Amino acid sequence: MKLKGFSLVEVIVAVAIFAIILIPIGIAFNQSMRVTSKSKENMDIAQVLNKAMEKMYADMGNDDSHFADVVYSLPDYSGSELEFGNDKYKVKYTVKRIDCDFDLILVANASNTVSVYQKVYDATYGGVKYDLSLSIPPSLSGVVNIEVYKEISGIDRAEYRFNNIPLIVTNPNFKIYFIDNTSTVNCNIDGVFEMNGGIRTSNYTTQLLEVWSKSFTVGSAASPTPSPTASPAGNFTTQRSTVKFISYTNSKFYHQLFEVTMEIWNEQKNRKVREYKFFMRG
Structure with missing residues (x-):
């Protein structure tokens, strides 16, 4: 067939x-x-994001160098802990300071010169920074006398005086941040006095004045401790209970508001895979 x-x-x-x-x-x-x-990729990025947030908090918490900038970058984050299989990631950070509670930042260097930086608003970037307003050379006694006057006539302002050198602050918060770069300078603060129509008086106010520093080991955010002698607060003395010296490191108060942009890059593919923008306090 x-x-x-x-x-x-x-x-x-x-x-x-x-x-x-x-x-x-x-x-x-x-x-x-x-x-x-x-x-x-989503699982990898979730792990990268978690590690990147921890790294960012650590870097920002240890960094005192960018107070003169509104916008700045933190060091890129990369390394073996951001490698998953054949994929290797890198994180880029851009930080913008939106606001800060401190009226002034004082920086004391090894020669005992105290530089005073004042908060200013930068309209170009829409944030705040601290500009150098004056430098106080070391005196023969090694002491900087700080007097603070609060205007009581209805105008929201204060006058800080450093060895009788005046500095006017509008909308004051009566908070100072102190950075000690291995100095031996001593600062004496004698409370907050009244000022009426720009005329200084010898009358004390009940206004609380806070001095914060990483070099302090006294006080806490929950219950700031008055420091009547220099020893608890290192470089400062006062005889007024309304002056509080507070350790910034141990504090749970957050004085700055930041806008953070975080970019996650796949280094193998040279491609940005995620971008996050958020606000945080620090």
């Missing part, structure tokens, strides 16, 4: 049916691979 083969039409129909079945399978397989790859 003579065997009969498939006709051309039958072959074409069979191939068409096979293609109709195979193409969706191929598409589904390709989509599955993409979903798997995307899921892995």
Whole structure:
């Protein structure tokens, strides 16, 4: 008996049916691979984000060098802890200081010169920074006398005087931040006095004046401790209970508001995979 083969039409129909079945399978397989790859990337990024946030808090908490800048960058974060399989990630940070509670930042260096930086608003960037207002050279006694006057006539301002050098502050918060760069300078603060229409008086106010520093080991955010002698607060003395010396390191108060932009890059692909923008206090 003579065997009969498939006709051309039958072959074409069979191939068409096979293609109709195979193409969706191929598409589904390709989509599955993409979903798997995307899921892995999402898991990687979740781990990167967690580590990057911890690193950012540590870097910002230890950094006193950017108070003169509104916008600045933290060091890029990369390394073996951000490697997952064949993917290696890097994080870039941009920080903008929106606001800060401190009226002044005092920086004392090894030669006992005290530089006083005053808060100013920068309209270009929409944030605040601290500009150098005056420098106090070391005196023969090694003491900087700080007097503070609060205007009581209805104008929201104060006058800080450093060895009788005046500095006017509008909308004061009566908070100072002190950075000690291995100095031996001593600062004496004798409370907050009244000022009426710009005329200074010898009358004390009940206004609380806070001095914060990482070099202090006294007080806490919950209950700031008056420091009547120099020893608890290092470089400062006072005889007024309304002057509080508070350790910034141990504090739970957050005095600055930042806008942070965080970019996560895949270094292997040289591609930015995520960008986050958020506000934080620090």
